[in-house]
Amino acid sequence: MPIRYTDELKTHAVDLVIHAQADSSTANGAIRRVAKELALSSETLCTWVRNYKSSGAMTPAQSIDLEAENKRLRAELAETNRANEILKKAVTFPESCPVDLVDRQFTAASPNLLLAG
Structure with missing residues (x-):
């Protein structure tokens, strides 16, 4: 049975990644770091970030x-x-x-x- 994540967790995780990627000093490996901190799969988080970016939402930059x-x-x-x-x-x-x-x-x-x- 797949794990169900709350929308709040998804939004928070994606925000952390997007902010980390906006800064060149923390951009490298941002998804892996955030996924590890939040006990998520890197692939799952990468999918959330990809969906967010393809939605056309504004990035912090x-x-x-x-x-x-x-x-x-x-x-x-x-x-x-x-x-x-x-x-x-x-x-x-x-x-x-x-x-x-x-x-x-x-x-x-x-x-x-x-x-x-």
Whole structure:
């Protein structure tokens, strides 16, 4: 009669192997080590890991990459929001100035426009 393992044990064993394989210093022999620690057959654990990987689930290395990408994108978004705020203030600035001051700045900055008009 085959041994029935709980889903919790399978998940825990696969997680241990996946994390060990993600680190190059512990990747070699990870399945054998974890199988020995949990008193499992290496073949059984290898099958669980193969099924997990073929299911398309994320590995820890992929999730770390996603976390780094997420952090980078959040920083980029914050910088874009700061730039937007500056631009909004710049657009509303002439509205808050007296009209003659705006006209003087315009004519002083571009005297050629007066000659063309």
